[in-house]
Amino acid sequence: MSDANCLFCRLAAGEIAADRLHEDDEVVAFRDINPQAPVHVLLIPRRHVASALDLGESEGSLLGRLFGVAAEVAHREGVAANGFRLVTNIGQNGGQSVNHLHFHLLGGRRLSWPPG
Amino acid sequence: MSDANCLFCRLAAGEIAADRLHEDDEVVAFRDINPQAPVHVLLIPRRHVASALDLGESEGSLLGRLFGVAAEVAHREGVAANGFRLVTNIGQNGGQSVNHLHFHLLGGRRLSWPPG
Secondary structure, eight states, rough: OOOOOHHHHHHTTTSSOEEEEOSSSSSEEEEOOOSSSSSEEEESSSHHHOOOGGGGGHHHHHHHHHHHHHHHHHHHHHHHTTTTTEEEEEEEHHHHSSSOOEEEEEESSSOOOSSO | OTTTTHHHHHTTTTTTTTEEEESSSSSEEOOOEEEESEEEEEEEESSOOOGGGOOOOOHHHHHHHHHHHHHHHHHHHTTTTTTTEEEOOOOOHHHHOOOOOOOOOSSSSSOOOOOO
């Protein structure tokens, strides 16, 4: 299911340009247009999932794919050895800006604590 | 597989005290001892997984369980409606402090950007 009004559904469908690092039948990875670290990649499912609140055991296979791609991208971008951070925002207090599940992968600098 | 030298393996085994919010055969959730937000919960697999770099399609079922428990805890802690953030740190640049996969769930305040 995709939503014609959803930015990331349209991006996944190729209707919106992005600097894509990975695409498969379930997952797309692309650079954040407003990077917060030397490496800042977003990972999204093609299928519309509103946020991590909608994830559970039935999305296990999708999550496995998302995290597998995250690890692959981390290696390819050269941040696997020194480390990185994966973040997903849910709702207003989380700072979620697009209501389509996305994981931020940030690396290439030392990330501080707390995480926002 | 569990590691006798790993803090979170020992916590999952009940050898170390924690303020536990959830336990099942695969996942344990407990409050962070150094909270960075009004709600700050850690979610870990019982099984030793070093970090998110070791996740992929074969861990899909575990990930589905972890995210399902995260959503459940968010509802129970009263942060689902207003939002929250999920974070996992990998290696030194990520700020990973315990080498056993854990997800931070932070809520109860507005999380800022960048996430560290």
